[in-house]
Amino acid sequence: MAHYTPMMQQYLKIKADQKDAFLFFRLGDFYELFFEDALKASQELEITLTSRDGGTSGRIPMCGVPYHSAENYIKQLIEKGYKVAICEQVEDPKTTKGVVKREVVQLITPGTVMEGSMLDEKENNYLASLSSFNDGSFVVSYNDLTTGENSVALIPGGFDAAMSELYSRPVKEVVVSSEFNAEHEQMLKDRLDYTVSHQDETEISREFHSLVKDVHQDKLRTGFGRLLNYIQHTQKRSLDHLQPVKVIELKQYMTLDLYSKRNLELLETLRKKGKSGSLLSVIDKTITSMGARMLKKWMERPLLSADHIATRHDQVEGFLEQFFERETLREELTNVYDLERLAGRVAFGNVNARDMIQLKNSLSRIPEILSTLSKFEHPSIEKLYERMDPLQDLKHLLEESIADDPPVSVKEGGLIRDGFNDQLDHYRDASKNGKKWIAELEQKERSETGIKSLKVGYNRVFGYYIEVTKANLRHLPEGRYERKQTLTNAERFITPELKEKETMILEAQEKSVELEYDLFLQVREKVKTYVKRLQELAEQISQIDVLQGFAQVAEAYQYVRPEYREQRVVDIKQGRHPVVEKVMQEGTFVPNDIYMNEETDVLLITGPNMSGKSTYMRQLALTAILGQMGSFVPCQSASLPVFDQIFTRIGAADDLVSGHSTFMVEMLEANHALTHATENSLILLDEIGRGTSTYDGMALAQAIVEYIHNEVKAKTLFSTHYHELTSLDEQLNRLKNVHVRAEEYEGNVVFLHQIKDGPADESYGIHVAKLAHLPEALIHRATALLDQLENVHVNGEVSASNEQEEQLTLFVEEPKPEKQKKSNDSNIEKYLGSLNLMEMTPMDAMNELYQMQKRIKS
Known part of the structure; x- marks a missing residue:
C-alpha cells in the first residue's frame, strides 16, 4: 500500500471487497478502472487502455468511461455474465480536504439488473438460489428484483430435478453456498450458462419476516434466506417492493424435465436461440x-x-x-x-x-x-x-403533482406541475419575471445608447452581462457601466441594477430546482405506499x-376447447402441429387423428424418414401442454386425460460439455423417462437405439417398449425403424401398430403424411437418399446391394463353411422382416439345426444368429 498514492490506496481497499466484480471507480465525470480490471475491460468493451501514475510503484493500467454514458458499458459486461460494482463519491469534493470519500453503492449482477435498457421487457429477469440438503433434496428460490416477485420450491428428486426446475425459468444468476458441490456448480455454469455467486448467510432479518409468514418448512426458509441475503448485500437500498414468498407446490403443475422443454421447443428452438419457430412465437x-x-x-x-x-x-x-x-x-x-x-x-x-x-x-x-x-x-x-x-386516488396524485412533459433527469427542474406547491410557484414567478425584466432591459439599453447590436446575455461562469462591440464603445455613457470581461471584438459590462436582478433570478432558479427535487422525492414516497x-x-x-x-x-x-375426462383415453380428431402448420403454405399441412383407448398404452409408429413421425409425436405433446395451460388446441376436437408429466426423446444431439455422445444422451433421457413416469404420464420416444450396433439397438428398443408396457403403463408414442418390433403387438396386448403412409411412384417415394393402422411395409431409405441428391452412381450401387441382400440364400444353394460365415453375415447385417422369413425355412434350420428358432421371438432369434456368427468367426 505504501507504494501507491492515497487515492490508489483507497481504490485497492474497496477493490479487495469486490474481487469478482469490475469496480467502476468514480473520478469526476468518469468511472475509472485500474490494474487487471482495466486490462480486461479494455478488451471486453473495446475501449482505449492507458495508464496513470500510481505513486512510487510507477504507472498502472487504466481505462474509463463517461459516467453519463456508463449504462451502455455496464450492459455489455452484464450480458457477458460479469458483475459491476458502482463506487460513487459520497462527499462533496468542493468541501473536502484530501481524498474524497467513496463507497460501493450498488453491485449490479446478471440477476439483479434494474435498468430498463438492460432488460428484455417481455421476459422476467430471475435471480435464483440453490440449496442442497443431506437427504438429497434441493430448494430452489426465485426473485425478480424488477417486479418484486418471490417464490420457492422443494425439489426431492436430486440435482437433475433441480436442474430441470431451474431450466424452466429465465434465470440469469444462481446463488449457492461456498461449500456447494464443485461438480454441480460447474454444471450450472457449463450446461445452463449461469453466472454462479456465493452466499452463506441464510438467517432472515426481522424486517423481512413478513415475506415468509406463509412459509413454514425450515428448508424453504433457509433456501430463501440465502437468496434474500445476497440481494441485500448487493443492492444496499430499499427493498419495499418485495412480495411475500409463494411456495410452488410442484404437485399442482405438469412436470416437464429439462430434456422435454428443450426437445419440444416451447420457448426457443434447438438450432438457434430465440423465440422464432417456437411454440411461444405462435401463441x-x-x-x-x-x-x-x-x-x-x-x-x-x-x-x-x-x-x-x-x-x-x-x-x-x-x-x-x-x-x-x-x-x-x-x-x-x-x-x-x-x-x-x-x-x-x-x-x-x-x-x-x-x-x-x-x-x-x-x-x-x-x-x-x-x-x-x-x-x-x-x-x-x-x-x-x-x-x-x-x-384512481394514485392517478389524481400524479395528475396534481407531475408536469405533463418532464425531463429524464430529476435534478434539472421541470418536474413538478404549477399550482402543486406555493413556494415553488413563488420561485418560478420570480425567475420568470426576472427574465422578462432582462428582455426589457436589452430593449431599453439599445434605445438609450442607440447601439442596435447591444445584447444582454448569460453564461454559467460570468452570469448576466451587457455585451457591446468595440466599434460601439464610444457610444456608451460615461460611468454607467462596469467592465466585466474583455473579448477579442467586444467588451462585456454589468450594472448595479443588472447585478441585483441576476442575484434574484439565479437564487430563484437554484432554489426552484432544489425544491422540485425535494417535492419529487416526497411524491415518490407517497407513490411507494401504493406499490x-x-x-x-x-x-x-x-x-x-x-x-x-x-x-x-x-x-x-381455428383452435377448439379440449375436453378432460378421468378415463385414460386420448381422442384427437384432425390434430395439427401448431408451429409446423404456420411455416407451411396454407392448406398443405396434413392433420391426423390420435386415438388411444384405455386398452391401448403404446403406439408403435413405423414409416420412412421425413414422413412426419416426429411431427405427429410432438403435436400430441404440444396439444397436451396448450390445453393444460389454459389455451384451446389445434384440432377438430380433443378429449384428453390430464397428464402429470411429459417425457420426450426426439432428435439427436451430443452433449459435448459433459462428454456424452448422442447415444449416451439418448440413454440418459430414456432412463429419466422410465424412472420417473407414471401411468398418468405421456412418453414420446423417437428412434431409440440408433447410436449403436443393429442388434444392441434393437434389443434395447424392444426391452424399453416391453418395460413401458409392463411396468410403467404410461401413454407412449414410440417410433422406430426396427420393423422387427412390429410383431410385438402379438405379445403385448396394449400395444398397437400404426404407420405413416408413403407410396412409391416411378422410382420415387411420395410421403402422404397420413397415419394409418398397422406396420409400414418398408423403410424407403434409398428413396430418401435419392431425395437428398446423393450421387447417382451411389444410389445404383446401394440398390444393387439391397437386391443382393434381399435375395441371398433364397434357394439355399451353399456348401463351404466359409460360405456359411458369409451368408450369416449378410443375413444379420440387413434385417428385413418379410424377406428374412423367406430365408428362415431354408437356412436357419439348415445351419443351426438343433436351435428351434421358429418358436422364438424375432429378437431372440436374431440374438442367437449373432452369437452363432461370432462362434463361426472364432
Whole structure:
C-alpha cells in the first residue's frame, strides 16, 4: 500500500471487497478502472487502455468511461455474465480536504439488473438460489428484483430435478453456498450458462419476516434466506417492493424435465436461440409486456387441476364469443405500460418523472378497461375484474403533482406541475419575471445608447452581462457601466441594477430546482405506499391479457376447447402441429387423428424418414401442454386425460460439455423417462437405439417398449425403424401398430403424411437418399446391394463353411422382416439345426444368429 498514492490506496481497499466484480471507480465525470480490471475491460468493451501514475510503484493500467454514458458499458459486461460494482463519491469534493470519500453503492449482477435498457421487457429477469440438503433434496428460490416477485420450491428428486426446475425459468444468476458441490456448480455454469455467486448467510432479518409468514418448512426458509441475503448485500437500498414468498407446490403443475422443454421447443428452438419457430412465437398474442411474461410462466407450469383448467377455458370462451368487445379491449391494453416494473422502480428508488407519467397514463385507462370488461356476457369474465382496484386516488396524485412533459433527469427542474406547491410557484414567478425584466432591459439599453447590436446575455461562469462591440464603445455613457470581461471584438459590462436582478433570478432558479427535487422525492414516497396495490392490479391486467390472447389465437387458427375426462383415453380428431402448420403454405399441412383407448398404452409408429413421425409425436405433446395451460388446441376436437408429466426423446444431439455422445444422451433421457413416469404420464420416444450396433439397438428398443408396457403403463408414442418390433403387438396386448403412409411412384417415394393402422411395409431409405441428391452412381450401387441382400440364400444353394460365415453375415447385417422369413425355412434350420428358432421371438432369434456368427468367426 505504501507504494501507491492515497487515492490508489483507497481504490485497492474497496477493490479487495469486490474481487469478482469490475469496480467502476468514480473520478469526476468518469468511472475509472485500474490494474487487471482495466486490462480486461479494455478488451471486453473495446475501449482505449492507458495508464496513470500510481505513486512510487510507477504507472498502472487504466481505462474509463463517461459516467453519463456508463449504462451502455455496464450492459455489455452484464450480458457477458460479469458483475459491476458502482463506487460513487459520497462527499462533496468542493468541501473536502484530501481524498474524497467513496463507497460501493450498488453491485449490479446478471440477476439483479434494474435498468430498463438492460432488460428484455417481455421476459422476467430471475435471480435464483440453490440449496442442497443431506437427504438429497434441493430448494430452489426465485426473485425478480424488477417486479418484486418471490417464490420457492422443494425439489426431492436430486440435482437433475433441480436442474430441470431451474431450466424452466429465465434465470440469469444462481446463488449457492461456498461449500456447494464443485461438480454441480460447474454444471450450472457449463450446461445452463449461469453466472454462479456465493452466499452463506441464510438467517432472515426481522424486517423481512413478513415475506415468509406463509412459509413454514425450515428448508424453504433457509433456501430463501440465502437468496434474500445476497440481494441485500448487493443492492444496499430499499427493498419495499418485495412480495411475500409463494411456495410452488410442484404437485399442482405438469412436470416437464429439462430434456422435454428443450426437445419440444416451447420457448426457443434447438438450432438457434430465440423465440422464432417456437411454440411461444405462435401463441403469444399478448399486448402488454407483463402479459407476455405471465404467458411464459403459464407455459412453464401447465395445470394439473381439471377444475382450474376449465376455469381458464371458460374465460377464453368468454373472450372468444364477443369479437368487437375483445378488439376494444386489445386497443385499450396498448396504452397500459409495465405496471409491474414501474412499481418495482418506484420502490427501488430509481424511478424518474417520465416513469410517473407512464404510470399516470396507464391508470387513466383502467376505468375504460373495466367498462369494456363489463360488456362481456359470459359469467366467467366477471370474476376477472370484480375485485380490480383502479387506483384512481394514485392517478389524481400524479395528475396534481407531475408536469405533463418532464425531463429524464430529476435534478434539472421541470418536474413538478404549477399550482402543486406555493413556494415553488413563488420561485418560478420570480425567475420568470426576472427574465422578462432582462428582455426589457436589452430593449431599453439599445434605445438609450442607440447601439442596435447591444445584447444582454448569460453564461454559467460570468452570469448576466451587457455585451457591446468595440466599434460601439464610444457610444456608451460615461460611468454607467462596469467592465466585466474583455473579448477579442467586444467588451462585456454589468450594472448595479443588472447585478441585483441576476442575484434574484439565479437564487430563484437554484432554489426552484432544489425544491422540485425535494417535492419529487416526497411524491415518490407517497407513490411507494401504493406499490402492493399496483402489483395486484398488474397481475390482474396480465391475466386478462393472456386470456384474450388465447382467444385471439383460437379464432385466428381455428383452435377448439379440449375436453378432460378421468378415463385414460386420448381422442384427437384432425390434430395439427401448431408451429409446423404456420411455416407451411396454407392448406398443405396434413392433420391426423390420435386415438388411444384405455386398452391401448403404446403406439408403435413405423414409416420412412421425413414422413412426419416426429411431427405427429410432438403435436400430441404440444396439444397436451396448450390445453393444460389454459389455451384451446389445434384440432377438430380433443378429449384428453390430464397428464402429470411429459417425457420426450426426439432428435439427436451430443452433449459435448459433459462428454456424452448422442447415444449416451439418448440413454440418459430414456432412463429419466422410465424412472420417473407414471401411468398418468405421456412418453414420446423417437428412434431409440440408433447410436449403436443393429442388434444392441434393437434389443434395447424392444426391452424399453416391453418395460413401458409392463411396468410403467404410461401413454407412449414410440417410433422406430426396427420393423422387427412390429410383431410385438402379438405379445403385448396394449400395444398397437400404426404407420405413416408413403407410396412409391416411378422410382420415387411420395410421403402422404397420413397415419394409418398397422406396420409400414418398408423403410424407403434409398428413396430418401435419392431425395437428398446423393450421387447417382451411389444410389445404383446401394440398390444393387439391397437386391443382393434381399435375395441371398433364397434357394439355399451353399456348401463351404466359409460360405456359411458369409451368408450369416449378410443375413444379420440387413434385417428385413418379410424377406428374412423367406430365408428362415431354408437356412436357419439348415445351419443351426438343433436351435428351434421358429418358436422364438424375432429378437431372440436374431440374438442367437449373432452369437452363432461370432462362434463361426472364432
